[in-house]
Amino acid sequence: MKPSAADRLFSRPAAVASCVGFVLIGMLQALYGPAIPGLRHEFGLSPSGAGLGLSLHFTGGVAGVLVFNAIHSRISNRALLAWSYGLMAAGGAGFALAPGWPLALAAAFLGGLGFGGIDYGLNQLFAAGFGDRSTAMLNVLNAHFGIGAVLGPAVVAWLGPDDYPYAFGACAVLAAALVFAGSSGVRTRVSDAPPVKTGGEGLGLSRVLVGFLVLYILNVAVEAGVGGWEPTHLETIGYTATVAASATSVYWLMMTAGRFLVVPITLRYSPERILAVCAAGMTVCLLLTLVKGVAPVAYAGVGLFIAPVFPTGLPWLNKALPQAGRAGAWVIAASMIGGVAAPPLLGVGIEASGIHAVPWLLTVLSGASLLATAWLIRLTRRSAS
Structure with missing residues (x-):
């Protein structure tokens, strides 16, 4: 409404x-x-x-x-x-x-x-x-x-x-x-009331919130991981430094474009359906980065599919946990932690497996994000029924 x-x-x-x-x-x-x-x-x-x-x-x-x-x-x-x-x-x-x-x-x-x-x-x-x-x-x-x-x-x-x-x-x-x-046209009322806690909801709330935390950490880990390691991976498989840097810029531009392009889609489809498609799409695109001839385009596809995840997940979280106060603060903080921790942790995996393992490592993270999305859909549908 x-x-x-x-x-x-x-x-x-x-x-x-x-x-x-x-x-x-x-x-x-x-x-x-x-x-x-x-x-x-x-x-x-x-x-x-x-x-x-x-x-x-x-x-x-x-x-x-x-x-x-x-x-x-x-x-x-x-x-x-x-x-x-x-x-x-x-x-x-x-x-x-x-x-x-x-x-x-x-x-x-x-x-x-x-x-x-x-x-x-x-x-x-x-x-x-x-x-x-x-x-x-x-x-x-x-x-x-x-x-x-x-x-x-x-x-x-x-x-x-x-x-x-x-x-x-x-x-x-x-x-x-x-x-x-930036603040003069915003209503001055204090936002959401304190959480309303009712008996028997604690376990369900914690499971759903943990699911969203995992989802956001994984998605930002993929986002930061691609941004940090795409140019190195592309150079390793034979692309010039100029092409690798340009492809990484295109990845970030596709993230921006994707958020504009998804706007009319959000008016027709639920956030959970959009996030499921995004998780599947970015997983497929990351697998395609294993193919040298299409790797730069595949990385751009990852940017397009991952773009709506962060902003689209927040309304789903608010709908799923209306009694949890500002749970969004925890997932935003978790996403920042994921952005800081992911590149060096991926670096450890790359040191052990080699730079050619970048697509596989990122695909594992993206696949886990797809599983987390499916698990959240199941949890939130059960709690709504």
Whole structure:
């Protein structure tokens, strides 16, 4: 059912500002990698030392999701978004202006807190704020994250790695503007009431929630694993470095396009049916990456199929666990942990089996995601009956 104007959480300008906010968090996250050469030159860092900036950003992101989830029942939606944008503004400005690496890392963590607040807050509010259109709107929202993730490296490439402070400074200015523009059209009411616990539901709730946690960890592990290891795998099987890098860019672009393309489909089919097709599709595409002649196209197909999973799963979670409060916060935090842990863990498997094992390792993860999706469909249908 389409919400009335009185019940709508977002005005149209606020919804547009929220999409801009997701462009911002996508861009901010994507700046750290391309800025590494500039960071090494500025602070005299090793490659691993320079990589700590992104690690602290993600650590702050997980903390931000959990902290804002904990206090959301005591503050308004507007306050949650305003504080989150404010933290990103402070973090971006601090990282751009930091005179030393320890202060830059502290700023990365601070910006990450705001990043986590926006990632949690807008996903949670969009999942509840648009009625039957929530799944479609979540895909539109998260597609703008992909736009930012493409823009970030492009900006650093245009400026040059040594001028990375200007890129972080621009993010800080945009975040400061969104402190007001991004929250003013959002209803100030405190969101969902505390969880209603009734007898006999604890076991069912825990099983469904664990299922969603597993699903999100596996999907983000595949997402990050492809993004991290696709270029190395393609080069190993004979493609040039240019082709491998271009194919990886296409993979990320397909993730963005897929979220726009699925919007009309979400208006006709249930989230669980869409996720089942996505899990099967990305598993088949990963198997096709074993065939050298079609591997780059197959990786693009993985991006297309995995694109709707994160935003489409949240409305399904809210429908499956309406009495579980903000369970979405836990799956968002779990997805961030999966994104951080997956590339190095896959690296261990690759060291043991060789780079040619990349498609097999990713297929195992994707196949497990398909099984988790089927298990969740069975669990949620049983609890609804």
